[in-house]
Amino acid sequence: MKSKRNALIGAALSAVMALGIASDAEARTKLKLSHYLPSVHGIHTDFIVPWTKQVAECSGGEVEFEVFPAGTQLGNVARQQEQVVAGVVDIAHGLHGIPRGRFPRTSLIDMPFLTDDAGAATHALWQLLPGVLAEEYKGLKVLALHAHNGGLLHTRGKKVETMEDMKGLRIRTPSPAVSDMLSFLGATPQGLPPGEVYENLQRGVLDGTVFPWDPVKSFGLNEVLSNHLDLGAYTVSFFFVMNERSYARLSPKARACIDQYSGDALVAKFDAWWDAWDKPGRDEAVAAGHVITELSDAERERWRKALQPMIDAYVQKVKNEGVANAEEIYRLMQEKIAAYKAAK
Structure with missing residues (x-):
């Protein structure tokens, strides 16, 4: 009887321990x-x-x-x-x-020259x-x-210094607003995931891409690029x-x-x-002897003025697609950005 009782106690203890283990597993x-x-x-x-x-x-x-x-x-x-x-x-x-099209309100932040910060x-x-x-x-x-941070224009062969140099270039684009910007400047935007840019640059399917410096490093793109225009025109x-x-x-x-x-x-x-994250990409391009061009203030202002009709049209397009307060959202973004920079 004693051994039977001990066996029952042991079985009960085992059951309790097993329940505790199961409960712990379920809690994770x-x-x-x-x-x-x-x-x-x-x-x-x-x-x-x-x-x-x-x-x-x-x-x-x-x-x-x-x-x-x-x-x-x-x-x-x-x-x-x-x-x-x-x-x-x-x-x-x-x-x-x-x-494209899933976040029309949020994506207004991608508008040209809204911020490079x-x-x-x-x-x-x-x-x-x-x-x-x-x-x-x-x-x-x-x-x-x-x-x-503000994106740059990176090209494989052609050096871009002015708006006119953009004409005819096949450029990878990350968003609808940037696509419209590129089209307005005479380039042909190509929608591709970041991971496919290297191969398409290497094969000559693309002439360039817009990216900040950090993915240029992480996707190994300095191997297939040679020129970089510090445009800072979009985020x-x-x-x-x-x-x-x-x-x-x-x-x-x-x-x-x-x-x-x-x-x-x-x-x-x-x-x-x-x-x-941007620094290693730029440092790598410098070490490779690439050409990095800074837009002059005068040229930057040319781009800004030239793109204003595109900006107005894009905001109107977002409004036509169902975002009734698109202009207000864009204005609020401008105000929040200005306030942040003033306090920085």
Whole structure:
């Protein structure tokens, strides 16, 4: 009888331990996070990976992450928004302009000569999210919105110094606003994911691309480029968002950890980050003996004035496509950017 009783006690203890192990396993949540950049890019190494580690540590291990960068099954730039809305991934970082048309309000930040400062553009986007831009993020918890520093025009052979030099060039474009800018200047915009630019430059399908310095380095483009025009005529914006259902399923503690390392605390970092990410690309081009041309103030003003009809037409197009207050949004962006620069 005693041995039977001991056996029953042992079985009960085993059951309790097994239940505890199962409960612990159930308490752990693995979140899928996707983005479209290579794992050597600063967005991956300085932003995404450290962010996941901070949240995981804060949650006491309750939350774990599986990150899918470029080159993985979930790393397609054109699918970041749809993947996170559908819950295929829990969190995604992507470009507002690819595919085109999904974020017409937010993408007004990409307008030519609105700003060449990552910090200013990021500040404007984040300040305008409540109320003004929020409609474009239904079903999503916005962890951050941000933008890069002013983009340059990089070419493989032809040196570009004036607007007239743009005519006939096949240039890779990142967004609808930049496409319209290029077309207005006489170039032929080519919509391609960043990861396909190298091959198309190498094959001569492209004459050049518009990028800030950082992807020139991370995608190895200095190997197939020779000239760089420091245009600073545009910026491109990004989203870092979470599926609302995935967020709601987490414990209050885990949600608090995500909140702690997102929003204002995260957005404030992008200004310095982009400056750091741009430097290696420029340094590499200098070391390779490439030609880097700065637009003169007079030439920059020529570009600005020449592009004003395109800017007006683009804002009107956004309005015609259903954003009734497109002019107001554009004006608010101008005001937020000016306020940020004045306080800097």
